[in-house]
Amino acid sequence: xxxxxxxxxxxxLFAAGGCQKQTEKTDTAPIVVGFSQLGSESSWRIANxxxxxxAAKAYGYDLMMSNANQKQEKQIxxxxxxxxxxxxxxxxxxxxxxxxxxxxxxxxxxxIPVILMDRMIETDDETLYTAFVGADCYLEGRRAGxxxxxxxDVQAKPHYNIVELSGTVDSTPMRERQHGFMDVIDGxxxxxxxxxxxxxxLRSKGEECMKELLDRYSADQIDxxxxxxxxxTLGVLDVLQARGIEPGKDIMIxxxxxxKAAVDALKAGKINCIVQxxxxxxxxxxxxxxxxKQGNEVPKISYPDEKVxxxxxxxxxxxxxxx
Ligand code: AHR
Numbered sequence: 001x002x003x004x005x006x007x008x009x010x011x012x013l014f015a016a017g018g019c020q021k022q023t024e025k026t027d028t029a030p031i032v033v034g035f036s037q038l039g040s041e042s043s044w045r046i047a048n049x050x051x052x053x054x055a056a057k058a059y060g061y062d063l064m065m066s067n068a069n070q071k072q073e074k075q076i077x078x079x080x081x082x083x084x085x086x087x088x089x090x091x092x093x094x095x096x097x098x099x100x101x102x103x104x105x106x107x108x109x110x111x112i113p114v115i116l117m118d119r120m121i122e123t124d125d126e127t128l129y130t131a132f133v134g135a136d137c138y139l140e141g142r143r144a145g146x147x148x149x150x151x152x153d154v155q156a157k158p159h160y161n162i163v164e165l166s167g168t169v170d171s172t173p174m175r176e177r178q179h180g181f182m183d184v185i186d187g188x189x190x191x192x193x194x195x196x197x198x199x200x201x202l203r204s205k206g207e208e209c210m211k212e213l214l215d216r217y218s219a220d221q222i223d224x225x226x227x228x229x230x231x232x233t234l235g236v237l238d239v240l241q242a243r244g245i246e247p248g249k250d251i252m253i254x255x256x257x258x259x260k261a262a263v264d265a266l267k268a269g270k271i272n273c274i275v276q277x278x279x280x281x282x283x284x285x286x287x288x289x290x291x292x293k294q295g296n297e298v299p300k301i302s303y304p305d306e307k308v309x310x311x312x313x314x315x316x317x318x319x320x321x322x323x
Pocket of ligand 1: 041042043044045118119173201228230231256257
């Protein structure tokens with residue numbers, strides 16, 4: 001009888017050991033990156049997701065990916081699940097800037113570094129994230145404004161009416177692209193922003209906003225459309241063309257991103273300027289993950305190199321290409 005009890009005890013110990021193994025990481029275990037993507041609202045986002053997946057694969061890291069379908073609560077839940085799984089590093093693209101302090105405090109207490117990718121957060125405690133990698137959206141907004149000034153000087157008209165199609169309310173690109181643009185044109189009496197509508201970075205909403213605007217204004221009351229991303233711009237082009245309005249000629253168009261369909265429209269004269277925003281952040285993110293796992297210091301902020309493509313440039317140059 002004693003032997004049977006001993007046998008059961010050994011089996012129980014094995015079972016307990018087996019369970020423990022799943023939560024303990026050995027030195028040879030692959031690095032696990034928990035990645036919360038905010039959604040799939042645009043070609044930019046899809047290319048970005050692909051860039052992260054490909055880079056993780058190239059670096060030999062396990063990627064636990066979760067798509068929040070544009071819902072902040074889903075991103076928070078994904079981050080919590082990464083914490084319980086005890087991933088090595090959390091990477092996420094915050095849909096909006098506010099509301100992250102609680103969950104990021106939990107990650108900090110669990111000792112898991114957080115890399116913000118593409119979008120920033122608003123917080124009083126900068127220790128809640130280890131690094132940010134993504135575009136300087138304020139500079140993008142300034143670049144859009146700089147193009148407008150150059151174009152307006154050539155047109156030499158006394159006054160221009162602008163409509164702005166902004167991205168997701170309270171997101172970094174929405175706030176900063178607006179802020180940078182306004183800082184450039186502010187105080188210049190030639191410009192009036194008639195309206196600013198949010199199209200949520202979606203092509204369908206870009207279309208809706210444009211229809212709404214054309215219900216309120218005639219085409220000759222609008223000189224300039226500044227759209228915060230290509231997806232919305234492509235929706236705008238559809239509406240304008242369907243109404244017999246020539247985009248790029250009757251109305252000047254500035255867009256942001258640089259996806260292939262938009263770059264083709266730029267080359268065809270339907271968009272006047274595209275401020276580039278690269279979705280290819282995977283490599284930079286995985287380099288940060290590697291440095292962190294090696295215990296190295298990493299820069300708090302890293303911006304990729306970005307360009308501006310416009311009808312002032314030679315658009316046949318091989319460097320003018322979309323993603
Ligand atoms: O945060 C980056 C922005 O999000 C891109 O400009 C836009 O296309 C995307 O949806």
